[in-house]
Amino acid sequence: MRNQIIKLIPVLAVALVLASCGRDVKTPGRIYMPDMTYSNSYKAYVASDVATPEGNLMSARYPAAKTIPYGYIPNDSAVRSNPAYLMSYVIKNHYTHSDAQWQAEFDRAGGEIKDPLPYTDDNKAEGKRLYDINCTPCHGVKGEGNGQLIELPGGGDGPYTSRPPNYKTRLPQVKDGNIFYVVSYGKNMMGGYGYQLSVKERWQVIHYIKSLAGIEGDATGAGATASAAPADAKKK
Ligand code: HEC
Numbered sequence: 001m002r003n004q005i006i007k008l009i010p011v012l013a014v015a016l017v018l019a020s021c022g023r024d025v026k027t028p029g030r031i032y033m034p035d036m037t038y039s040n041s042y043k044a045y046v047a048s049d050v051a052t053p054e055g056n057l058m059s060a061r062y063p064a065a066k067t068i069p070y071g072y073i074p075n076d077s078a079v080r081s082n083p084a085y086l087m088s089y090v091i092k093n094h095y096t097h098s099d100a101q102w103q104a105e106f107d108r109a110g111g112e113i114k115d116p117l118p119y120t121d122d123n124k125a126e127g128k129r130l131y132d133i134n135c136t137p138c139h140g141v142k143g144e145g146n147g148q149l150i151e152l153p154g155g156g157d158g159p160y161t162s163r164p165p166n167y168k169t170r171l172p173q174v175k176d177g178n179i180f181y182v183v184s185y186g187k188n189m190m191g192g193y194g195y196q197l198s199v200k201e202r203w204q205v206i207h208y209i210k211s212l213a214g215i216e217g218d219a220t221g222a223g224a225t226a227s228a229a230p231a232d233a234k235k236k
Pocket residue numbers: 131134135136137138139149160162163164165170174178179182183187188189190191193205206209
């Protein structure tokens with residue numbers, strides 16, 4: 001009996017394979033995982049089975065409400081009518097391949113990007129919250145460059161091979177726009193935060209790290225004057 005069953009196995013296997021073929025050569029016959037064979041998503045330019053409120057069956061539709069397209073610049077006059085604020089959105093990392101190119105973009109950002117946010121307690125407090133989440137692992141709670149990834153709590157070197165500078169030493173040497181550039185696009189072993197933090201959030205973090213470095217308000221150590229920041233910048 002057992003032997004007969006074993007002999008039947010190849011027969012059953014062949015039968016199963018044949019049974020899974022359909023008559024129509026253009027369809028896959030029996031399907032083991034239909035979700036993987038037929039995509040649930042709508043295909044572009046194929047009539048949908050759900051009509052829009054206007055009775056339109058086209059599958060290419062407006063994005064869902066409140067979706068934010070990549071690279072979007074808010075339709076807000078505080079941003080659009082303020083060239084310095086606008087620059088925060090439009091400056092692009094050109095995936096610079098050489099140190100010289102990187103330096104040129106960094107320098108350009110220092111000249112062209114200005115801080116659009118007023119120095120308020122709210123902005124600084126939100127900056128601290130974001131800093132504690134995103135930056136402390138490397139930069140440390142006080143911005144001394146000794147986060148847990150750099151120095152182990154019990155002493156000794158952490159796993160990260162590159163030590164960030166102490167903000168007190170470094171930030172007085174650069175302009176707001178330079179800092180914004182690094183926070184957005186990174187520098188050497190530091191990754192950029194342009195994808196994690198909005199423009200406003202990046203400026204809030206910058207307000208906070210400047211306070212860690214003992215720099216007051218709009219002042220920067222690299223010669224940018226307070227008046228360079230537009231006076232009409234609204235709280236955004
Ligand atoms: C994974 C570790 C790491 C994290 C996280 C990190 N940084 Fe850095 N950061 C570095 C390192 C390393 C440097 C030094 C880069 C260099 O000069 O080569 C640096 C440098 C800087 C500088 C100095 C730039 C300059 O021109 O010298 C600023 C400002 C800065 N980081 C801000 C931030 C902020 C703000 C955050 C959080 C949003 C952050 N970093 C998160 C590692 C990190």
